[in-house]
Amino acid sequence: MAVTEISISGPTLELSSEHEMIQQVAREFAQNEIVPIAAEHDESGEFPIETVRKMGEMGFMGIEIPEQYGGAGLDALSYVLALTEISKADASHGTIMSVNNSLYCNAIDRFGTERQKGKFLVPVASGKAIGAYSLTEPMSGSDAGTMRSRAVLDGDSYVINGRKSWVSSGPVAKSILLFTMTDPEKRHHGVTAFLIETDQPGFSLGKTEPKLGIRASATCEILFEDYRCPVDNRLGEEGQGFMIAMQVLDAGRIGIASQALGIAQAAYLASLEYARKREAFGRKIGEFQGISFKLADMKTRIEASRLLTYQAALAKQSSKATGKRYTLQASMAKLFASETASYCASEAVQIHGGMGYSKELPVERYYRDAKITEIYEGTSEIQRIVIARHELGLH
Numbered sequence: 278m279a280v281t282e283i284s285i286s287g288p289t290l291e292l293s294s295e296h297e298m299i300q301q302v303a304r305e306f307a308q309n310e311i312v313p314i315a316a317e318h319d320e321s322g323e324f325p326i327e328t329v330r331k332m333g334e335m336g337f338m339g340i341e342i343p344e345q346y347g348g349a350g351l352d353a354l355s356y357v358l359a360l361t362e363i364s365k366a367d368a369s370h371g372t373i374m375s376v377n378n379s380l381y382c383n384a385i386d387r388f389g390t391e392r393q394k395g396k397f398l399v400p401v402a403s404g405k406a407i408g409a410y411s412l413t414e415p416m417s418g419s420d421a422g423t424m425r426s427r428a429v430l431d432g433d434s435y436v437i438n439g440r441k442s443w444v445s446s447g448p449v450a451k452s453i454l455l456f457t458m459t460d461p462e463k464r465h466h467g468v469t470a471f472l473i474e475t476d477q478p479g480f481s482l483g484k485t486e487p488k489l490g491i492r493a494s495a496t497c498e499i500l501f502e503d504y505r506c507p508v509d510n511r512l513g514e515e516g517q518g519f520m521i522a523m524q525v526l527d528a529g530r531i532g533i534a535s536q537a538l539g540i541a542q543a544a545y546l547a548s549l550e551y552a553r554k555r556e557a558f559g560r561k562i563g564e565f566q567g568i569s570f571k572l573a574d575m576k577t578r579i580e581a582s583r584l585l586t587y588q589a590a591l592a593k594q595s596s597k598a599t600g601k602r603y604t605l606q607a608s609m610a611k612l613f614a615s616e617t618a619s620y621c622a623s624e625a626v627q628i629h630g631g632m633g634y635s636k637e638l639p640v641e642r643y644y645r646d647a648k649i650t651e652i653y654e655g656t657s658e659i660q661r662i663v664i665a666r667h668e669l670g671l672h
């Protein structure tokens with residue numbers, strides 16, 4: 278299905294009927310399949326393998342990847358719409374979907390050889406296996422060009438050693454897109470990308486990261502001890518890794534904006550319903566200005582986030598033909614949508630009062646889940662640096 282634009286009809290921006298259909302299909306799936314299990318998986322921290330498998334069958338794990346490589350062949354806006362609906366039901370599923378699509382599949386689709394696409398993209402885009410992305414290290418987060426892990430060329434393979442942290446889907450991934458140093462002297466120009474098979478000797482899982490939110494998405498450290506990666510599994514050229522990591526993060530940040538939008542919408546809808554039915558002092562609480570103004574601010578920020586995120590998706594879509602970067606649009610969408618998610622989730626707890634703090638409702642989960650969207654794939658501070666540098670012409 279070729280859907281590339283938001284159609285403008287009447288006085289408002291409206292989705293095309295194809296996009297509406299994709300949104301509807303994702304919404305029904307998310308509400309029927311994910312909502313009923315979300316609280317249980319949040320509590321146990323167990324990876325929701327069954328629903329993720331179903332998401333693969335629905336085509337949600339490789340939405341923008343061409344059908345010949347196992348994907349659904351849809352456009353960037355379709356991805357945003359589906360991911361928002363999944364995240365509205367449960368942000369953990371949103372993380373799993375986002376990493377698989379925007380960080381792993383997108384990178385191989387863009388930079389991979391035909392052989393790499395056949396081996397590493399098809400199984401993951403089709404949802405039969407899970408992919409992950411590994412840039413961060415214990416001493417290298419925002420300053421991503423300073424990593425300590427190393428890959429040294431030895432014959433027809435690289436020998437990789439080091440420790441990477443905060444790998445979303447790391448414990449369940451069949452393959453991982455890894456960024457490591459091949460030439461530390463060159464700093465970010467010495468970073469190279471590799472496709473790692475997790476069932477090979479020299480690869481092991483480290484500690485599981487204990488987390489405040491997105492608890493059903495598995496996150497861990499990964500360890501390399503003389504892991505041999507064939508030269509054929511290097512993604513792009515030596516020294517191209519940092520540029521690949523950054524370009525892929527541009528796509529990833531639209532994914533996180535969509536996830537944040539979903540969390541914000543869930544928090545808002547719960548608050549709206551509660552404000553309509555909960556009574557205090559003989560009136561529905563929505564009739565008090567203290568509550569209704571909160572709802573008005575939530576709604577307005579959500580709409581602004583939605584438009585920024587759709588705009589970023591359209592910029593990403595057109596970049597597929599023009600090659601033009603959409604870094605600015607992606608960073609603005611992520612910055613605003615993630616801060617909106619935290620704002621809305623916090624206000625939702627406040628509107629619900631004691632019930633907002635209780636585990637009987639999902640509102641406290643939205644509050645815990647929202648925070649990560651301001652941190653991973655570039656903190657809000659990093660997004661402000663990216664946006665300001667762009668505007669000041671400081672590249």
Ligand code: COS
Binds near residue numbers: 412523524526653662
């Ligand atoms: N697309 C393509 N290339 C990019 C790029 C992008 N979005 N962003 C930066 N680059 C390129 C630059 O053009 C530059 O290339 P040259 O040296 O060839 O000119 C190179 O990358 C280095 O860029 P820069 O000098 O801006 O690098 P900095 O070290 O100052 O870092 C930030 C830039 C801070 C923006 C980057 O390190 C960053 O995004 N950090 C956050 C990392 C992150 O999101 N981590 C979370 C991982 S997933 S949980």
